Amino acid sequence: MEEKLKAEKIKITPQRREIIRILTELEKTHPSFNQIYRAIKETQPNVSRSTVHENLKLLVQRGIIWSFNYKGETRYEMSPEPHVNLAKFNGEIKDIENEKLDEKLDEIIKILNEEEGIEIKSLLVLVEK
Template sequence: MEEKLKEEKIKITPQRRELIRKLKELEETHPSFNRIYQAVKETQPNVSRSTVHDNLKLLVQRGIIRSFNYKGETRYEMSQNPHVNLAEFNKDIIDIKNEKVNEKLDEIMNILKEEEGIEIKSLLVLVEK
């Protein structure tokens, strides 16, 4: 991810480096802002909520990570590829890694492009169990 920051000409500060490290650690859970902030604060005790928020916002704006809302909470994920997220009550949100499902998502994107003229920038599917 640091390479993407360099490509985007974003300075790599100690706080950004730690934020990236925590995002990678928490990647499988689709962490909320609060969870990310608490994780960064463990190693960067002087980091402010606004610094973490502004850096997450920058990473989303530049397409390095993406965010989505679930039950009133902003969640973050690193995967930019179309996939299905599975949410279970009071558990983490996880990625469904199934090749058949991914093929169907590709089909949906192609149909939307070819038949509806919609150029898909990002596809996020969230399923609750």
């Protein structure tokens, strides 16, 4: 991910490096802002909520990570590929890796693009269990 920051000409500060480490570590859990903030506070106790928020916002704006809202909470997504997420009753969100689903998502993207004239930036499907 640091390569993406360099490509976007974003300075790699200690806070950004730690955010990247935490995001990578929590990648499969689709962490919330609060989960990310608590994890960073363990290694950088002086970091402010606004610093974490502004850095996450920058990463989302530059398309390095993605965010989505689930039950009033902003969650962060690392995978740029279209895929299905499964939200469990306990709030855990995980990726479903299934080749048939991936093919169907590709079909949806193609239909939206060719028939509706919508160029898809990203596609996120969230299914509740």
